[in-house]
Amino acid sequence: MSGTATYRDAVRAGIRDALIRDPRCFLMGEDVGRYGGCYAVSKGLLDEFGPERIRDTPLSESGFVGAGIGAALGGMRPIVEVMTVNFSLLCLDQILNNAATIRHMSGGQFSIPVVIRMASGAGRQLAAQHSHSLEVWYAHIPGIRVLAPATLEDAQGMLWTAIVDPDPVVIFENVMLYNMTGSLPAEVRPVDIDKAAIRRAGTDLSIVTYGGSLWKCMAAAAALAEAGIDAEVIDLRTLRPLDDETIMASVRRTRRALLVDEGWRSGSLAAEIMARIVEQCFWSLDAPLARVCSEEVPIPYPKHLEDAALPQVSAIVEAARRIMGAR
């Protein structure tokens, strides 16, 4: 596939490629088959690969995620789709107590090569129970790897890299990105999942972010450039393990950092990265660190309140200006 495509197409292309390349791969989850996926990611795959490899499951998150872990233990390479992170709370036990621990508890005898994908994030007026950003909960867990592709290339390429990874990988797809368009390389290329990416080089401050917030930060950086502030934007890509090297090298250059994260402020991924910057680059800093996170409220339904609860471009610009003023 080349030319214009959506993020959704990119994820689908990645899944398709994996199913073609490795007969041990299969996709399972709620409504992935006949319905075509709740975000239309898997549309058409049932016709192409059949019901053995595109498996519709009942509403049993704990059951089928656990079965994915078991199938991985048994030699398969399952791709398990949990509709959204909101429902993943019903299978958190399987991910935390089984997927993340079996290798360690067995003294290294077993690996769990399962890939678990889920949509995440707010912005569609779906109210409190359907708007969570809980990436940091997963990034807290030793024993799994956590990815947050923010570009079409990553959405497509990270999947294969995740599949060949011998350990459990959780992939977060931000709901606001599915319709984002761009171009895809004609051939699916695996991408590295060890490094953060500098999406915009700059010299005045480092804005560190991931997932859906990346594009808000890019817009903020463009606005800041007009005001003569040259921001560097770092896309974490991998939330666990964090690529300290790229982050610290950037902060040492710019001497200022702003963290942007759609999670709630307390205990956010932003908080963790701030702690690491203080631990590793304290003497390089020219200004206090700052962060833009979600307000600490369940996400409300009305648009104006939802907007006010989430990180927005204007708030990012404002926070960056404050840091620059505090020279």
Place this chain on the structure above:
Amino acid sequence: MTGAAADKPHLSRAHARELLHQMQRIRSFEEKCAELYTQEKIRGFLHLYIGQEAVAVGVMQALEARDGIVATYREHGHALARGLDMGRVMAEMYGKQEGSSRGRGGSMHIFDAAGRFYGGNAIVGGGLPIAVGLALAERMRASGAVCVAFFGEGAAAEGEFHESLNLAALWRLPVLFVCENNLYAMGTALRISESEPEIWRKAASYRIAAEAVDGMDVVAVEAAARRAVHSLREGEGPFFIECRTYRFRAHSMFDAQLYRQKAEVEEWKKRCPIRMFGDWAVAAGLLHPDEIEAIGREVEAEVATAVRFAEAGTWEPVADLRRDVMTPGEAS
């Protein structure tokens, strides 16, 4: 009503009119909602109940004001049948602060303390343990009240369904489980998601009194609910009713319905609970066709008033964003 009299629907003219009126209110309200959704007055997810009205209306006939209710994201019908003001429900759909949840919840989260309506829950199966807990509270307070949980057949695959049934049966709690079996959980047909597609049998395996009824027949639903609630009030433990019904519309406004045949939908529409009951009531001499028309006019007027109320509603100030996260005041 007490005892045996409470077991049976008493089909007077007034009651027949009430049943038809309630079902038509839900139908017209939701048809308006669909229209308002395309005008972007209502946003987010909107799950219409159209086709299933006989279930909410039938069951509510058996309840008293003291009884509690837990529902799902497809709960407009239950809220209206419970007696919530249509204007406040419509304002909630808009997200206005005059809404039943002050606009914070929207279509999927209608709550009403006065009506003991404990929400629209948007996590499938999430309301079932809550209903068990409410019933536990009734039992421990010896209040004599019961609690009803409405949910779809899709929820029967969740662990919370099984855990709730077991707890309720084990502790003999006054919970009425009402499974609205509309044959599809989003795009997943019952036949490909359950090894035992007769949902009521699962309840029976937990030693819960269980039966299946025609969910398109409001009188049959009411009769079953009256029997069930009578048994709950007698302290006989939980009761389970599987209502066989069908949703005429898409799962939500984003659904292309690739998973079912148009002919199947048309076949079910012939069993429209409102038309069937109206025709029957006319044939039985309980209602005059003029009266049915009058109901239509009343309902149109009520819906129009509700829309005006919602339109005139106000947006909560952004300064209040963080309210209602924790309870203010002293510990009680």
